[in-house]
Amino acid sequence: MKILVTGGAGFIGSHLCERLLQDGHSLAIVDELNDFYSIEEKRANLEAVRQAGDCLFQAAAVEDQAAMSALFAAAQPDAVIHLAARAGIRPSLTQPLLYERANVRGTLVLLEAARQAGVRRFVFASSSSVYGAANQVPFHENDDSLRPISPYAATKIAAEKLCYTYSHLYGLSVACLRFFTVYGPRQRPDLAIRKFMERIEAGKPITVFGDGSMGRDYTYVDDIVNGIVAALDDEAPFDIFNLGNSSPVPLLDMVRAIEAALGKEAQIDWQPEQPGDVPITFADISKARVRLGYAPATPFAEGLARQAAWLRSRR
């Protein structure tokens, strides 16, 4: 299949692209290589992808309509997997318009290009943050009382709605996948596991917000990639799937598990809870299990050990 991946130089995107090449797909990648974190790191991610096979790469912003029209004409994709986004929650509180442009306009530009190019399948990377301060756990896709508490989360809901509209109006087959805190080698440097690992490894204190009870449904990146690949083959007109681990880990247990993975003790600087942080994320994954055969299989300790090994291999 000819597949266009947006955000392919990023954390999840680079793992996905390697897998798609290994599976024999023909691949085009678009990524603007922005400086949300080190561009060198993104180039290294792309280099890892290139080791897995040849692909077309274009450095462009997904909200650039002319660039996307030209790219779709050149790549003629059967399917689009749209991962490119401004992804951090906290910076979205200070730069909401930047998030709106990349995450909402960017998604609409791609949907429109996909419609015009007759794309068969569109897979969109959404987020567990859309549930926000939801009062029903575990989170279920049928819950329509979404209460986003960050501009980032609101942009993901807006993008999901645009996906629905394009499916309804134009018959574009779309899956929106709500990822739950993804971790593993190449994890984004703004995410807690990566930050904590680097600081504990360097003997520096870590800042823990709240009382340590905040739960996150950490999901290993290979499990997420399996879910994305499975969603590619589903042909339903429109669906939303949770891709999580369905086993939330309290923050303090996460710190203890990192200590075990590194064989080092953390010094903790306790700070009050931050605005935008939700108390828990917890995925009900029964829909993805039944429909996609999604079955996350990486124990937390093993995933952390792989991430720790990657961190040490970079030195």
Ligand SMILES: NC(=O)c1ccc[n+]([C@@H]2O[C@H](COP(=O)([O-])OP(=O)(O)OC[C@H]3O[C@@H](n4cnc5c(N)ncnc54)[C@H](O)[C@@H]3O)[C@@H](O)[C@H]2O)c1
């Ligand atoms: N990592 C997680 O825990 C997590 C959880 C929920 C949802 N997600 C979603 O998954 C997707 C991938 O996340 P990630 O953690 O790999 O992030 P990432 O930042 O590592 O990857 C995103 C990539 O998209 C590119 N990009 C950003 N804005 C762009 C734009 N306007 N045009 C073109 N390229 C652009 C970036 O340069 C980057 O390489 C994102 O949509 C994110 O919102 C991630």
